[in-house]
Amino acid sequence: xxxxxxxxxxxxxxxxxxxxxxxxxALSTYHHLIASEVxxxxxxxxxxxxxxxxxLTTIKEHAESFADQSIxxxxxxxxxxxxxxxxxxxxQLEKYYFVAFISCVMSSPSQDKNQYDxxxxxxxxxxxxxxxxxxxxxxIKGACNELRQWALGKRxxxxxxxxxxxxxxxxxxxxELDDAxxxxxxVSATEQVGQQLSRMYIPIRDSHxxxxxxxxxxxxxxxxxxxxxVGKKIEDDTNESTIIELSExxxxxxxxxxxxxxxxxxxxxxxxxxKKPLMNGYAIQKLQARAKVNQVLKNxxxxxxxxxxxxxxxxxxxxxxxxNNEHNDLTRSFILASLMLGNPFEQLSLWNFNTEENTxxxxxxxxxxxxxxxxxxxxxxxxxxxxxxxxxxxxxAALTKYSQQIENDITxxxxxxxxxxxTHLTKRKIAKFLxxxxxxxxxxxxxxxxxxxxxxxxxxxxxxxxxxxxxxSQSHQRYINYLEKLAEQKFRYIHAHQPLDELLGSPLFIxxxxxxxxxxxxxxxxxxxxxxESDKYHNFITYYVQIALxxxxxxxxxxxxxxxxxxxxxxxxxxxxxxKEIQQTTNGRVVVLPDLTLSIIEKYIAYLHFFKxxxxxxxxxxxxxxEDALNGKEHLFFYRQxxxxxxxxxxxxxxxxxxxxxxxxxxxxxxxxxxxxxxxIDPDLIAAWMGHAEVNSPAFTRFCSxxxxxxxxxxxxxxxxxxxxxxxxxxxx
Numbered sequence: 001x002x003x004x005x006x007x008x009x010x011x012x013x014x015x016x017x018x019x020x021x022x023x024x025x026a027l028s029t030y031h032h033l034i035a036s037e038v039x040x041x042x043x044x045x046x047x048x049x050x051x052x053x054x055x056l057t058t059i060k061e062h063a064e065s066f067a068d069q070s071i072x073x074x075x076x077x078x079x080x081x082x083x084x085x086x087x088x089x090x091x092q093l094e095k096y097y098f099v100a101f102i103s104c105v106m107s108s109p110s111q112d113k114n115q116y117d118x119x120x121x122x123x124x125x126x127x128x129x130x131x132x133x134x135x136x137x138x139x140i141k142g143a144c145n146e147l148r149q150w151a152l153g154k155r156x157x158x159x160x161x162x163x164x165x166x167x168x169x170x171x172x173x174x175x176e177l178d179d180a181x182x183x184x185x186x187v188s189a190t191e192q193v194g195q196q197l198s199r200m201y202i203p204i205r206d207s208h209x210x211x212x213x214x215x216x217x218x219x220x221x222x223x224x225x226x227x228x229x230v231g232k233k234i235e236d237d238t239n240e241s242t243i244i245e246l247s248e249x250x251x252x253x254x255x256x257x258x259x260x261x262x263x264x265x266x267x268x269x270x271x272x273x274x275k276k277p278l279m280n281g282y283a284i285q286k287l288q289a290r291a292k293v294n295q296v297l298k299n300x301x302x303x304x305x306x307x308x309x310x311x312x313x314x315x316x317x318x319x320x321x322x323x324n325n326e327h328n329d330l331t332r333s334f335i336l337a338s339l340m341l342g343n344p345f346e347q348l349s350l351w352n353f354n355t356e357e358n359t360x361x362x363x364x365x366x367x368x369x370x371x372x373x374x375x376x377x378x379x380x381x382x383x384x385x386x387x388x389x390x391x392x393x394x395x396x397a398a399l400t401k402y403s404q405q406i407e408n409d410i411t412x413x414x415x416x417x418x419x420x421x422x423t424h425l426t427k428r429k430i431a432k433f434l435x436x437x438x439x440x441x442x443x444x445x446x447x448x449x450x451x452x453x454x455x456x457x458x459x460x461x462x463x464x465x466x467x468x469x470x471x472x473s474q475s476h477q478r479y480i481n482y483l484e485k486l487a488e489q490k491f492r493y494i495h496a497h498q499p500l501d502e503l504l505g506s507p508l509f510i511x512x513x514x515x516x517x518x519x520x521x522x523x524x525x526x527x528x529x530x531x532x533e534s535d536k537y538h539n540f541i542t543y544y545v546q547i548a549l550x551x552x553x554x555x556x557x558x559x560x561x562x563x564x565x566x567x568x569x570x571x572x573x574x575x576x577x578x579x580k581e582i583q584q585t586t587n588g589r590v591v592v593l594p595d596l597t598l599s600i601i602e603k604y605i606a607y608l609h610f611f612k613x614x615x616x617x618x619x620x621x622x623x624x625x626x627e628d629a630l631n632g633k634e635h636l637f638f639y640r641q642x643x644x645x646x647x648x649x650x651x652x653x654x655x656x657x658x659x660x661x662x663x664x665x666x667x668x669x670x671x672x673x674x675x676x677x678x679x680x681i682d683p684d685l686i687a688a689w690m691g692h693a694e695v696n697s698p699a700f701t702r703f704c705s706x707x708x709x710x711x712x713x714x715x716x717x718x719x720x721x722x723x724x725x726x727x728x729x730x731x732x733x
Contacts, residue, residue, distance in 0.1 A: 143203045158197065314423045564635055
C-alpha cells in the first residue's frame, strides 16, 4: 500500500466514523429511515454546494449501505415522524440531537420547504465535516437545534431573516448570513434573532475554512427566566440631578412576544442621582427624589396647567427673537431645529440631514418588516425611511457642528431672553414643546415619536401601527403652521414637501381582501365538514370565532387565550380582559364587543350545548370538556385531536393557525390599532383599549374618565370592519 492509498483510506475511515453519529446502535431499527433521509438530502443539494463537499460520494455510499442492511433486517418503521416521536417519548432529543435534527420534517404550509431542505442538506454535510476536523460539538448542536426548531414552527423570526440559499454560492451565502446576524445583534430588540443566525453562520463558516474546533467549559444556568433591564435617561429641568427610568422586561424568543413584553413592564423604578452632595439626612433626600419622580410623571401628562411646560408667550418670544436676529446662524438653527423636531441640541447633530434639500432623513425599521417569501402576498409593502422638510431659516449643514461652545451660546441667549421678557425658557422646555403641543391636540403618539425619532423600546405602540407618509407630514405641518401663527411670519422652503401615500410602520395592517379570503375559506371548510362531527369541524369553528373575538377585543396571545365564558356579559355586550399577568393583581379592562361578534359567540355557545350532549355517548371526557367550557370551569376555547382535547396556548395557536393565516400571533393587535388610528379614535382611548399602561398605571382605574359611549365608538368601528371582511353569524348545528 503506497502513501496516497493509505491517506485515502484513512480519510475514508474518518468520514465513516463521523457518520456513525447519525447511526447510533441503539436506534438500529430506524437506520433505514435515517439513511433514506441522508440520501434524499444529498440528492437535492444544489450543484454549487456539492462542489464544496468533496466527501459527498463517501457519505452517499455509507448511507446506501445502511439503507440496504436495515431494510433486510427491519422494515416496521416507515416514516421519520415515528423516529422523532420515539426520541421525544424516551427523552433522547438531547442525547441524539444529530438524529433528531435529521428526523425533523418541515410540515408548515407557510414555510418555504425548498429553502428549508436546502439548509438542512447543507447543515448535514457541514456537521459531518466538523465532526471530522475537530471539537465542534457546541457549534454542531446549535445548528442542529435551530433547524429542528424551525421545522417545529418555532423559528419564524429566524426564517424571515435567513438569506436565499437556493440561488446563492457558498461565499455569498456566508456574507449575507454574517451581515444579517450583525445587524440583528446590534439592536437589543432583535438580539436573540442575531444569536440564532450566528448558530447557523458559525458552523458553515468553520466548515468552509476547515477550522479546527475548540472546547469550552460552560456551566449550566439555573433559576428564573432572564429579564432585560431597559434604562431611559430623563432630563431634569433644574439640572440638579440625573434621573434614569429602569424597566424590567421579560426576555422572549419570538418577535411578537417581544412586542407584547414592551407593553407589559413587570417592574418599574427610578434612579435619582444628585449632582451635588447634600447635607440633609437620608429621609429628606428620599423625599426630594420622590418629588422629582412625581414631577417627571406630571411632565409626561403634558397638562396645559403645568408651569414646567413652555407657555405660548414664551415660544412666541423665542420665535420672534430667532427670526429677527441673524447675528448667529448656528445658535438660531439649533434652537429652531430643537423646537420643530422635539430633540435636545446634542441629539440633533446625530441625525442624517440632506443639506441640498434641507430635509431630515430618518429610518423606521421594525423586525416585522422582514418576512419570508411565502407570506409576502399577505402583508403590506412598507417604506422603511421618511423625510421631514425644514424651513430655510434652519441651516441643516450647521446642525452637524455641535460643540460645547454652541451649548454655552444657547444658554446665554435664553438667559438674556428670560431677563428681558420675564420668561422662564429652558433647553428642556424648548425640546419638549413639540410633544407637549401635539399630545394636547390628541395626535397619535406614534406620529409624535416618528417626528422626534424616538425608538420602539420607548414607544412600543410604534410596532403595532401602520401610518401613511401623508398622515405624518400633515401632523407635522399642522404644528409648523401653529408656530408660524405665533411668529406672525411664514417660513420658506427650498422645496415644499410632497406627501406620499406610501406606508410606514407595521406591515400587518393587512388588506381587507386578505382577511375576507381567509374568512370565506374557513366558512367553506366548516360547511364541508358539517355533519361529520370530526375534530376538524370543531377546530374550524374555533378558529372562526377566535379570529372574530380577537379582532374585536385586542386580547393578547396568552395561555387560555380569550378567557372563560364568565368573562363575557352578553346582556350589556361587554368583555372583561384580565391583565393580572402583568400587574400581579386582579386588575383588568373592559371592552364593548361589536354586535356581529356577540352574534357569532352566541352561535358558538349553542354549538357547545349541542355537542356536550352529542359527544356524551362517544367519549365522556370530551363531553365534560364541552360542559366545562359552558360553566366556566375551563377556558371557553379548546382544540381537538380526535377524541382528545388540546388547550389554547401560544404554542398550540402557532401550529393550528399556521395553515389558516400564517402571521405573527399578535397580527390582529397590529390590525386593530392601525384601523383605530386611521379612524381618528383618541390615542389615549386606543391605549386603554389595547391594555397599554399610561404613566405607570393601567387604564380603567378609579380615576379614569372614559365612558361606555367611548368604548361603543370603537365597537361600532370594528363591527363595520367585520361586516366589510365577510364575517357573519350562522348556525353550526
